[in-house]
Amino acid sequence: MNKPSAPQSPYGILGEAGIKELAAAFYDVMNERTEAATIRAMHEKNTDVIKQKLYEYLSGWMGGPPLFSDKYGSVCLTSAHKPYSIGPDERDQWLACMDIALERIDASESLQAMLKTPMYNIAEAVRNQDI
Ligand code: HEM
Secondary structure, three states: OOOOOOOOOHHHHHHHHHHHHHHHHHHHHHHHHHHHHHHHHOOOOOOOOHHHHHHHHHHHHHHOOOHHHHHHHHOOHHOOOOOOOOOHHHHHHHHHHHHHHHHOOOOOHHHHHHHHHHHHHHHHHHOOOOO
């Protein structure tokens, strides 16, 4: 009888290339969506650097190599976002971009379901305004 396979991490499912694609798709979606205009305006015009940073961050967060902390040291995401005013609307704009980006890279429904709560929790942790 086959042994049940070990549960896979999002990194195991997407791989480095998939996570890179996801981070790029995420900011492309943010660029395109008028609903995300408020959070888009907080970012630099050119998204090359932030695409790379999000990819490096997600690599470690998704169970792969901690590329972001290897490069920048351990970074507190909450303090990194302190300069920006992030309330429930901004959080939800961010999460909507992530949902669309996951669909755009053809992430499976099970992966999308696996990420739903942890993505919400990390976005909620970055929120620094009540309204
Ligand atoms: C909840 C809504 C969020 C908003 C509005 C937001 C906005 C921003 C902004 C404006 C920057 C600076 C970008 C720049 O310099 O161009 C940034 C940096 C960053 N964000 Fe977010 N962010 C959010 C949530 C998240 C989440 C949930 C993650 C991780 C899963 C994340 C990961 C990062 C990373 C890794 C950086 C780079 C930090 C650094 O340079 O040290 N962000 N974010």
